[in-house]
Amino acid sequence: MTTIQSQFAAALLRPDAPVPPGWCAHNGSDPSVRFDVYRNNVVASLVAALADGFPVTCRMVGDAFFGAMARAFVMAHPPASPVLAEHGDAFADFIEGFAPVACVPYLADMARLERARVRACHAADAMPLSRDELAARTSDPGALPGARLQLHPSVQVVRSRFAIVSLWAAHHGEGAIERVDPEVPEAALVLRVEEDVVVQRVPLATAHLIRRLCDGATLGAAAAAAGDDATLHREPFDLATSLALLIHHQALTAWQAGEPS
16 A cells, blocks of 8 residues: 555544645545545444444444444444444444443443354354264264364354343344343354354353364363363353254364274
8 A cells, every 4th residue: 555545544434534735626625625525434344244244233222322332333443344344343333442332331241242153154164074074984983082173163052141042032023121130141152054154052062172272272172171161150060962063053063083991
């Protein structure tokens, strides 16, 4: 990017910035007026894109408030990529530090859940393991602890101190919002199955298992960590049920066998 382009881009997202030097309107009109119109259109487009990507977050605070918050975010975090879908990765962290929404403590985690849905939608595709492959891989129980499982690129988990999955579902017509206790910790499994993005509530320990597998841990190490997490949160954990969930959603794409114990 040239110096002139850099100056132009920087001024677009600074409402108090003057027109970059050297710019003029082709018809002789005031360049600052035309630049303000262009600046407003750019910011409005970015705010609208955020509203599209975070519909429940927007609904929770209202369109007007969300617009003001999104505008503040855009000013602080201008797009770093020409791909508009990538803008918004830092929005949840921004919300977490945005003082006016401190009274809605679960709003940032709701944004994280919605961002995970966007990433899952745009993730690369991969073929799931077939039933025959899965049967062959699981036929030797002694080799399971050392196995490394590769999950579909769209797989993500979001853990929260709040009932973000139930709140998200209620905002989509699944249950009544007034019956949701926001203070109940919940975890979501988010992934794309064929053309649909799935959001499913899972036990906190199962989410911990999946996250460790995504990080490259062996099945044995991930299961041990999930078991410790279950003990900490005083909830049951069943490895077979967790693996069955991943198989049901066609989330396993590769399986590197471990050495038999």
